[in-house]
Amino acid sequence: MTGSVRFDRAAEFYDQTRAISDEAMARTMELLSSELRGRGRVLEVGVGTGLLALPLHERRVDLVGVDISAPMLAKLVDKAGNRALFPLVLADATRLPFRDHAFGAAYLRWVLHLIPDWRAVVAEVVRVVRPGGVFLVNLGAYGGERDEIKDRFAELVGLKLDPIGIHWDDYGSLDAVLVELGARPRELRRVHEGGDDPLGLFLDGIRDNLYSWTWVVPEDDRLRAHEEVRRWAAERFGDLDAPRPYERATRWRAFDIP
Numbered sequence: 001m002t003g004s005v006r007f008d009r010a011a012e013f014y015d016q017t018r019a020i021s022d023e024a025m026a027r028t029m030e031l032l033s034s035e036l037r038g039r040g041r042v043l044e045v046g047v048g049t050g051l052l053a054l055p056l057h058e059r060r061v062d063l064v065g066v067d068i069s070a071p072m073l074a075k076l077v078d079k080a081g082n083r084a085l086f087p088l089v090l091a092d093a094t095r096l097p098f099r100d101h102a103f104g105a106a107y108l109r110w111v112l113h114l115i116p117d118w119r120a121v122v123a124e125v126v127r128v129v130r131p132g133g134v135f136l137v138n139l140g141a142y143g144g145e146r147d148e149i150k151d152r153f154a155e156l157v158g159l160k161l162d163p164i165g166i167h168w169d170d171y172g173s174l175d176a177v178l179v180e181l182g183a184r185p186r187e188l189r190r191v192h193e194g195g196d197d198p199l200g201l202f203l204d205g206i207r208d209n210l211y212s213w214t215w216v217v218p219e220d221d222r223l224r225a226h227e228e229v230r231r232w233a234a235e236r237f238g239d240l241d242a243p244r245p246y247e248r249a250t251r252w253r254a255f256d257i258p
Contacts, residue, residue: 020250024193025055028250031188032107033059035134035254039104045093045125046111050076057085064103066091094120101130110140112174113163114212119177126181126257135183135255141169144246146202149233150213153206156225161213171253183255191250196243203230203240 020028033056036042040062047053047065049072057063063086067073073088091097094117106125112118125135154161166173175185206214207226214222234240 020193021195024191024250027191028052029055029059031191031252032056032136033061035136035188036061036105036107039133041103043096043098043103043106043125043128045096045106045108045121047076047088048072050079052107052109053086054080062086064089066093066096068092094124096124096128098128100127102128103133104130105134105136107136109138112137112139112166113168115165118165122174122177123181126178126183126255129257131257133257135178135257136188137174137253137255138250139166139169139171139174141248141251144248145199145237145244148236149199149202149206149229152232153214153225153229156228157217157221159217161216163213169251171251174253178255183257186254186256188252188254191252192247193250194245194247196245198239198241198244199233199237200240203233 032052036056037060042056042061042063044053044056044063044065047067048069050065053063053065053076065073065076065086066089068091070090073090076088077083089097093111093115106129108121108125112121115121129135150161178185203226205211206229207223209215209219209222217225230240237244
């Protein structure tokens, strides 16, 4: 995946940046497993550390995971207690090493924004899912105050930090490509996620270089910008260590393969 963002460096902290509450995870598992169970073997593209795959496996979804990062796959195996729970494949998502119609379904979460040629990934998934199968997609999103902080950080470092692939939450572009490939889009019920994490935690992630959009910034520039954006955020939002209630709705799109 030429030019794609690799997550080798993120294996030890990835779950920290992508985790959701136990309640939201339970609702996500109910939503995904209701779509995936009974379809035969299911492919997760960008399986990473198994944040979704491991609980889906516990719900008897027959899985194969593919990822381009060996350290991320190693972390998954470590989390599973070094047990071979389901096949894991080290491969490029733009050239999946599977025959046509090999799977009854596929899904991905927070992947396509990291890949310049995301359309090739989508086409490959449609190729390997058999007719009558389904492809589930969550593009991810920020939003609200955290978006403002990210934009201010980008302004301070003088870089455009938009995704190199599809933009977060751009389901219109995704629908257009999949419809052209013959798939039929379908909106699934949204999973509501809430919490009260202080904004200071999000800012700490900038300081500690946890987000893929901070990796392209030289360390000295990142740390200087972090100090400045922290001062700005305190003036803009108030106490950064105070609980900050938020709620957002996670979108999953289903694409039925005719």
